[in-house]
Each structure stands twice: as C-alpha cells, then as structure tokens.
Amino acid sequence: xxxxxxxxxIWHLVVNASFVVQLVMLSLIIASVISWAMIFxxxxxxxxxxxAFTSFEKQFWSGIDLNQLYRQxxxxxxxxEGIENxxxxxxxxxTRLRQQAGADSDAVMEGCQRAMRVALAREEEKLEENLxxxxxxxxxxxxxxxFGTVWGIMQSxxxxxxxxxxxxxxxxxxIAEALIATAIGLFAAIPAVLAYNKFSAxxxxxxxxxxxxxxxxxxILHRQVHSK
Amino acid sequence: xxxxxxxxxxxxSVLLHIAxxxxxxxxxxxxxxxxxxxxxxxxVMATLVDLKPKAIAKPQQNKEQNLxxxxxxxxxxxxxxxxxxxxxxxxxxxxxxxxxxKESADKAExxxxxxxKEEQAKAAKAKAEAEKKKxxxxxxxxxxxxxxxxxxxxxxxxxxxQEAARQEQEKHIADTADDANVKSYSxxxxxxxxxxxxxxxxxxxxMVCEFVIDMLPNGQVVKVTLTxxxxxxxxxxxxxxxxxxxxRFTEIKDVPIDVFEKYFRRxxxxxxxxxxxx
Numbered sequence: 001x002x003x004x005x006x007x008x009x010i011w012h013l014v015v016n017a018s019f020v021v022q023l024v025m026l027s028l029i030i031a032s033v034i035s036w037a038m039i040f041x042x043x044x045x046x047x048x049x050x051x052a053f054t055s056f057e058k059q060f061w062s063g064i065d066l067n068q069l070y071r072q073x074x075x076x077x078x079x080x081e082g083i084e085n086x087x088x089x090x091x092x093x094x095t096r097l098r099q100q101a102g103a104d105s106d107a108v109m110e111g112c113q114r115a116m117r118v119a120l121a122r123e124e125e126k127l128e129e130n131l132x133x134x135x136x137x138x139x140x141x142x143x144x145x146x147f148g149t150v151w152g153i154m155q156s157x158x159x160x161x162x163x164x165x166x167x168x169x170x171x172x173x174x175i176a177e178a179l180i181a182t183a184i185g186l187f188a189a190i191p192a193v194l195a196y197n198k199f200s201a202x203x204x205x206x207x208x209x210x211x212x213x214x215x216x217x218x219x220i221l222h223r224q225v226h227s228k
Numbered sequence: 229x230x231x232x233x234x235x236x237x238x239x240x241s242v243l244l245h246i247a248x249x250x251x252x253x254x255x256x257x258x259x260x261x262x263x264x265x266x267x268x269x270x271x272v273m274a275t276l277v278d279l280k281p282k283a284i285a286k287p288q289q290n291k292e293q294n295l296x297x298x299x300x301x302x303x304x305x306x307x308x309x310x311x312x313x314x315x316x317x318x319x320x321x322x323x324x325x326x327x328x329x330k331e332s333a334d335k336a337e338x339x340x341x342x343x344x345k346e347e348q349a350k351a352a353k354a355k356a357e358a359e360k361k362k363x364x365x366x367x368x369x370x371x372x373x374x375x376x377x378x379x380x381x382x383x384x385x386x387x388x389x390q391e392a393a394r395q396e397q398e399k400h401i402a403d404t405a406d407d408a409n410v411k412s413y414s415x416x417x418x419x420x421x422x423x424x425x426x427x428x429x430x431x432x433x434x435m436v437c438e439f440v441i442d443m444l445p446n447g448q449v450v451k452v453t454l455t456x457x458x459x460x461x462x463x464x465x466x467x468x469x470x471x472x473x474x475x476r477f478t479e480i481k482d483v484p485i486d487v488f489e490k491y492f493r494r495x496x497x498x499x500x501x502x503x504x505x506x
Contacts, residue, residue, distance in 0.1 A: 011253055033241050040237030 013177040018155050024148030024181050028141055032188035035137045038130040039195045046202050049082040049127065053209055056083045060213075066091060066220075082123055082206075086214055089119040094221050105225040112221055116214045123210060127203040131196060138192035145185020152178025314394065318387060325383050329376045336372060340365060409483070410491045416479045417441075422501050425470035428462040431501075437464050439497045441471060445488055447480030455496075467499045 014025065059069065070091050073084055093115035097108040156174020163170055343365065347358050438456035441449055452471050457464050480492055 029245070033238075033245050036241035036244060037234060037238040040240050041234055044237070 010180065013173065013180055016173070017177045017180070018152065021148045021152045021155075021178060021181055024144055024151070025184050028144055028148075028181070028184045028188050031137050031141055031144075032184070032191075035134055035188060035192045035195070038134060039191065039199075042130060042195070042199045046127065046199065046206070049206055050202075052081050053083045053206065053213075056087070057213065060087070070095075083210060083213060085123060086116055086119040086210060087217060090116040090214070090217055090221070098225075108225050109218065109222055113214075113218050116218065120207075120210055120214060124203070124207050127206055128200065131200055131203070134192045134196040134199070138189050138196055141185045141188040141192070142182070143185070145182040145188075148181025148185070149178040152181060314390070318390065321386070322383060325379055329379065332372060332376075336369060406487050406490075409487060413479060413483060413492070414495070414497070417477055417495070417497065418499075420474050420477060420479075421467070421470045421497075421499065424473040425501070426466060427501075428460075428466050430460055431463050431466070433502070435460060435463050436498060436500045437467055439468065439471060439499065441495045441497050443477065443480060443492055443495055445481065445483075445485060447477035449475060449477070471497070 014022070017025070070088065073088055090112045094108065094112040097103050097111045153175055156171055156178065159174070160166060160171060343361065347361075435458040436456075437454065437458040440453045440455050442451040442453075443449055449471060452468055454464055454468060480488065483492060
C-alpha cells in the first residue's frame with residue numbers, strides 16, 4: 001500500500017475540520033463521556049437497589065419482629081437505601097402516632113400511608129435521576145451531528161465554487177470530515193437510547209415492587225391497629 | 229458521599245473513550261489494508277515509442293503554445309544529434325578511404341625510390357630493361373590513380389545514397405508528423421465539443437455518433453451533418469448542438485494549410501465521450 005493513502009486518516013480529517021465542525025464534535029464527545037458516566041452510575045445504583053430489595057424482603061418475610069427490624073436499621077451507620085427507607089419512614093410514623101394518646105386507628109393508618117407515599121416518591125426520584133439527561137442526549141445528539149455534517153458539506157461546496165476543475169478528490173475530504181460529525185453523534189446517541197430504555201424500564205419495575213411492598217406493609221400495620 | 233457518586237463512573241467513562249480513540253487512531257489502517265488485499269493491483273507498463281516524438285517534433289515548430297515546448301526542444305535536440313552522428317559516420321568513412329589511398333600512394337613512392345636506387349646500383353645493366361621497368365611503373369601508377377578515382381566515385385555515390393535515404397526518412401517523419409498532428413487536433417476538437425456538451429439523461433457509455441463537420445481554415449464551423457446516428461435522437465441532437473455551440477475551433481487556424489485541406493476541410497468527427505454512465 002502506498003504511503004500516500006494514509007494521509008486521509010480520521011485524525012487528519014478531525015484536525016483539518018472547520019471550527020464549527022470541530023466544536024460540534026467536541027460537544028458530542030463531551031456528551032458521550034457524560035452519558036457514559038451516567039450509565040455506569042445508574043448501573044451500579046440500580047443493581048444495588050435491586051439487591052437491597054431482595055435481601056430486605058427476604059428478611060421482612062422471615063417472620064422477624066418489626067421492632068427488631070427497625071432497630072437493626074438504627075444500628076447501621078449507613079444511610080438507608082430504597083426499600084428500607086420506605087419501611088422505616090412508615091414504621092416510624094406508625095409507632096409515633098400510636099404513642100399519641102387519642103389517635104384513632106384510621107388516623108394512624110392514614111398518617112403512616114402518607115409517610116410511605118412520601119418515601120416512595122423520594123425513591124422514585126432517586127431511581128430515575130439522570131435519565132432525562134440520557135434521553136436528551138439520545139434524541140438531540142444525532143441532530144447536532146447532522147448539523148455539523150450539513151455545515152461541513154456546505155463549507156466544502158462553497159470552497160468548490162472557486163475551483164474550475166472539479167473532481168471528486170476536491171470534495172471528498174470535506175464531506176468525509178463532515179460525516180465524522182454525524183458518526184460521533186450516532187456514537188453518543190445509540191448507547192444513550194439503549195441505556196435510557198433499559199434504566200427507565202428497570203426503575204419502573206423497582207417502583208412497582210416498592211409499591212407492592214408498601215401496600216403489603218400497610219396491610220400488616222392495618223391488622224395490628226385494628227386487632228386491638 | 230453524594231459528591232463522590234459520580235467520580236468512579238466518570239473515570240471509567242473517560243478511560244473507555246480514550247481507549248476507543250486510541251484504538252481508532254492506531255488501527256484505522258487495518259480496515260484499509262484488508263480491503264486492499266481483495267483487489268490485486270494491476271500495473272500497466274508504458275514504453276515511449278520512438279517514432280511518435282520524432283513525428284511531432286517538426287510540425288510543432290509552428291504550433292500553439294499549449295503543446296509542450298520543452299518536449300519539442302528535446303525532440304529537436306534528439307534529431308540534431310542523430311544528424312550529427314550520421315555526418316560523423318560519413319566523415320569517418322571518407323577519412324578511412326583517403327587514408328587507404330594515401331597509404332597505397334606512399335607504398336608506391338617507396339617502391340619507386342627503391343627501384344630507382346636499384347637502377348642506380350645497376351646502372352650498368354641494360355637501360356632497356358630499366359625503361360621497361362619504368363613503363364611498368366608508370367602503368368602501375370596509372371592503374372592506381374584510376375583505382376583511386378573509382379574509389380572516390382564510389383564514395384560520392386555512397387554519399388548520395390545516404391543523402392537520399394536521409395531525405396526519404398525525413399519525408400517519412402513529416403508524413404507521420406502530419407498524422408500525429410491530425411490526431412492531436414482531432415483530440416482538441418473532441419475536447420472542445422465535450423466541454424460544450426450538455427449531456428442528456430439518456431446518454432450511456434458505448435453510444436457513438438458520427439458527424440461530418442465542414443470548416444473554414446480559421447476553424448469556423450460551416451455545416452454539421454450527421455452521418456451515423458447513435459440510435460438515440462436526444463443524444464445525436466445534443467452532440468450536434470454542442471458542435472454548433474463551439475462555433476469556431478480556434479486551434480484549427482494553426483494547422484498548416486495543406487494538412488487542413490487534407491483532413492479538416494471536411495472533418496469526420498466521431499463523438500464518443502467516455503465518462504458516461506453504464
């Protein structure tokens with residue numbers, strides 16, 4: 001292979017691209033880096049939440065005393081995550097209301113359900129954190145890349161107007177350079193789309209698990225309130 | 229804790245991108261080399277035929293500037309060298325002949341002197357014999373002189389023959405030069421027509437149509453007649469339009485008038501553009 005063919009490498013194209021195209025490429029690469037960081041962060045967080053959910057549910061249905069479970073959580077230094085947070089806020093509200101003198105059972109139930117709803121909303125927020133960013137990267141970066149491409153092709157055709165003898169070789173580098181912008185845009189967008197779909201589905205599944213648990217837990221508390 | 233949440237994922241992400249970038253930069257040629265293996269390269273060797281430059285050399289003297297001046301200069305030099313060589317060869321031959329004649333003359337002189345000496349030594353011997361000998365000597369000399377003359381004649385004849393051969397060769401050169409000229413000018417005409425041609429969408433490779441173009445010596449197109457259709461009316465029409473649009477082939481006025489009369493007064497033009505769609 002002759003050495004001259006190597007001159008048209010990706011690197012040369014990127015370096016020789018016009019300023020706007022370079023800016024587009026840079027922003028797309030930054031978007032890609034950030035979205036990948038979020039992907040990794042989400043993966044670890046959701047995996048942890050799922051593991052915590054399975055282990056806590058196992059513990060919860062093992063017949064352990066609820067007071068003991070609550071105290072176990074108190075002893076831990078870490079901040080409570082996911083499912084345990086819901087349990088704790090519900091149970092705390094429940095015990096607090098029951099200790100008050102003239103609280104009737106419906107008011108107790110209502111109060112602890114409200115507390116659990118709040119905790120659920122917080123958990124949902126945590127689970128779906130960063131997903132909007134992934135969604136916008138997924139939908140916008142192809143357009144940004146396309147903008148870079150259109151700009152680059154425009155430039156290469158503008159420069160073509162000054163040339164008398166038009167060959168493919170005079171246009172080709174400009175178009176190749178412009179197409180790199182689209183390539184980078186797609187490179188950023190495709191993982192973001194996949195990640196967004198996956199994470200939102202998983203967050204949805206976890207949230208429905210949490211809600212089921214909250215219902216079950218409130219059923220248990222209801223039984224306790226009305227058994228008196 | 230909340231601030232450090234993103235530090236590790238960010239690091240992983242940046243490392244991933246850098247690794248990808250390096251892989252791209254280092255291995256970019258990998259794709260290309262693989263592709264190249266599929267297509268074996270064909271080499272076409274072109275050797276410059278000696279006749280052609282010779283042929284173009286002479287008529288270029290009065291031709292337009294866009295024919296390569298340097299090339300022309302080279303060719304001129306080449307021709308000069310050839311002529312010089314020929315002359316040198318002739319001179320050498322002549323010299324050789326002269327030398328041979330001179331040598332024989334010298335020899336004769338020596339012989340004569342010796343004989344005279346002998347005569348002097350043998351003066352007493354019969355004068356008649358000496359006279360006889362002298363006569364023989366004279367005859368010999370005469371014969372030699374005749375031989376010499378004959379040789380000279382031969383040499384002259386040889387020279388004349390060579391001259392004739394040379395002239396013949398030059399004539400041949402001029403003829404072929406005309407051919408080459410005609411070729412290059414028809415190429416120019418073709419180029420001009422193609423420049424002015426707006427190709428119809430139905431034009432395909434392999435379409436050929438022929439015209440007879442009547443021209444004036446200044447290159448002005450007088451008449452265009454289609455002699456052979458390509459089978460596609462739009463194509464024929466567009467080609468004819470292109471020729472008419474050129475109007476005047478300015479290069480033609482540089483053609484020597486005899487060549488013009490011979491080839492371009494009624495010029496048979498084959499329109500066969502090569503860069504068409506399949």
